[in-house]
Amino acid sequence: MSKYILTIGLEVHAQLTTRSKMFCACPVEYGAEPNTHTCPTCLGLPGALPVLNAAAIEKTILTGMLLGCETPPVVNWDRKNYFYPDMPKNYQITQMPFPLCLGGGVPLGEFDYPKDAQKSIANPGKVVRLTRIHLEEDVGKSTHYDKFTTLDFNRAGTPLMEIVSEPDIDSAEEAFAYLTSLRGILRSAGVSDADMEKGNLRCDVNISLRPEGQKELGAKIELKNLNSMSAVRRAIKFETERQAGCLDRGEKLIQSTRRWDDDRGETTLMRTKEDAHDYRYFPDPDLLPVHTDVIKKRIRDAGPLPEVPKSKSMRYMGMGLPEYTASVLSSTPSLSGFFECATDAWKQVPAVKMANWVSNEFLAKVDIDNFALESLKFTPTSFGEIVYYTENGKISNNQAKEVFAEMFETGKPAAEIIKAKGFEQVSDTGALEAIVEKILAANPDKVAEVQAGNEKAMNWFTGQAMKASQGKANPKMVTEIVRKKVLG
Numbered sequence: 266m267s268k269y270i271l272t273i274g275l276e277v278h279a280q281l282t283t284r285s286k287m288f289c290a291c292p293v294e295y296g297a298e299p300n301t302h303t304c305p306t307c308l309g310l311p312g313a314l315p316v317l318n319a320a321a322i323e324k325t326i327l328t329g330m331l332l333g334c335e336t337p338p339v340v341n342w343d344r345k346n347y348f349y350p351d352m353p354k355n356y357q358i359t360q361m362p363f364p365l366c367l368g369g370g371v372p373l374g375e376f377d378y379p380k381d382a383q384k385s386i387a388n389p390g391k392v393v394r395l396t397r398i399h400l401e402e403d404v405g406k407s408t409h410y411d412k413f414t415t416l417d418f419n420r421a422g423t424p425l426m427e428i429v430s431e432p433d434i435d436s437a438e439e440a441f442a443y444l445t446s447l448r449g450i451l452r453s454a455g456v457s458d459a460d461m462e463k464g465n466l467r468c469d470v471n472i473s474l475r476p477e478g479q480k481e482l483g484a485k486i487e488l489k490n491l492n493s494m495s496a497v498r499r500a501i502k503f504e505t506e507r508q509a510g511c512l513d514r515g516e517k518l519i520q521s522t523r524r525w526d527d528d529r530g531e532t533t534l535m536r537t538k539e540d541a542h543d544y545r546y547f548p549d550p551d552l553l554p555v556h557t558d559v560i561k562k563r564i565r566d567a568g569p570l571p572e573v574p575k576s577k578s579m580r581y582m583g584m585g586l587p588e589y590t591a592s593v594l595s596s597t598p599s600l601s602g603f604f605e606c607a608t609d610a611w612k613q614v615p616a617v618k619m620a621n622w623v624s625n626e627f628l629a630k631v632d633i634d635n636f637a638l639e640s641l642k643f644t645p646t647s648f649g650e651i652v653y654y655t656e657n658g659k660i661s662n663n664q665a666k667e668v669f670a671e672m673f674e675t676g677k678p679a680a681e682i683i684k685a686k687g688f689e690q691v692s693d694t695g696a697l698e699a700i701v702e703k704i705l706a707a708n709p710d711k712v713a714e715v716q717a718g719n720e721k722a723m724n725w726f727t728g729q730a731m732k733a734s735q736g737k738a739n740p741k742m743v744t745e746i747v748r749k750k751v752l753g
């Protein structure tokens with residue numbers, strides 16, 4: 266395998282979070298009854314005229330700003346001509362020579378890589394360069410059955426942002442890290458939900474292999490429409506081995522497009538260069554060019570740009586969080602929002618303690634990619650209250666976990682659960698002193714051991730006091746009392 270050099274470029278389609286479609290006022294809504302969100306424009310009826318969606322253009326330019334792209338002062342719209350039943354006007358409106366964004370790059374952080382690859386990163390701190398980002402419209406959705414096909418035009422005309430990378434990616438792991446980093450940036454800016462499993466982020470992979478020492482790239486093989494992060498990684502691995510096998514046997518690879526079958530874990534040929542389309546791009550006469558300076562100014566005037574995960578992570582490290590925890594908590598806006606709300610509400614609790622609780626206990630119960638604050642039965646503030654009680658010794662760590670389990674199920678406040686479970690720790694000095702004195706009096710030999718400097722004997726007393734109080738004694742206070750009474 267080491268005889269060959271692998272080169273990968275990705276084309277990512279991200280659905281934008283706009284309320285209406287790209288060229289008409291139909292709502293963008295998933296899961297609606299088929300063909301209920303359509304109008305003459307998105308059905309491609311003759312004579313219907315497109316109207317540009319300003320929010321979609323603004324979100325694309327904002328994405329470009331966050332990724333360090335240039336936006337040319339004037340951009341325009343082109344028709345990509347081809348016939349397909351799910352696109353009835355027989356052309357797709359897109360941007361060819363003058364897209365909204367040029368250049369820029371996506372930084373790959375250590376924790377963007379798959380977990381098992383984080384220890385062996387070939388190029389730490391790598392930035393994958395971008396070629397361009399353009400805006401286009403999505404097509405309808407065809408569903409193929411045995412003897413017929415159904416068409417749903419609800420998706421037709423939905424704004425799609427296409428992000429094209431340079432062939433800078435050298436491995437399946439880098440492709441994974443690129444998608445993770447990009448997804449985090451798109452989400453933090455609120456421009457796309459960027460969820461591959463839900464289809465609002467789709468990815469085509471261009472992959473080529475060439476023998477070491479050969480300058481020109483090998484034949485470009487395109488893998489179409491990969492729809493999960495793990496599929497991208499597995500498909501690249503499969504395709505690298507397949508192409509290496511071909512080259513080993515002396516076969517010539519030809520430019521082609523292949524489909525990934527996730528169940529069988531292999532790619533199959535869709536078409537070769539011979540049947541590539543000639544799209545006959547030309548400027549769309551129905552749409553005027555867009556002057557972008559005024560839009561860029563509007564974005565800048567609206568306030569600071571959204572904080573991308575990398576800068577958020579740095580800020581969290583400044584609050585004392587370890588790098589890994591900081592990167593986990595900054596990876597999605599819903600998670601960082603949860604953490605920051607809890608921290609703001611409980612300033613007495615060190616941020617790092619709150620962060621540990623969020624990244625361990627909270628993330629053990631919710632899916633980091635798919636949780637919504639609204640779907641939780643409790644608020645970040647009530648979650649923070651549990652951590653506060655643990656910190657000030659009202660309840661033990663294990664009790665706190667039980668309290669959280671119940672809060673997660675029922676949404677009841679922490680104080681109510683603690684009371685109902687009888688978890689309140691005894692922190693009344695008088696009551697604790699009485700318990701300790703009784704134990705000391707019954708165990709003079711152990712007292713002597715403590716006085717001789719045996720720390721283990723000290724712990725034994727704490728254990729006895731905990732037992733005598735049925736686990737309710739505040740262990741910190743018990744240790745202090747024992748120390749004071751034995752050592753003076």
Ligand SMILES: [Zn+2]
Nearest residue numbers: 289291304307
């Ligand atoms: Zn419409």
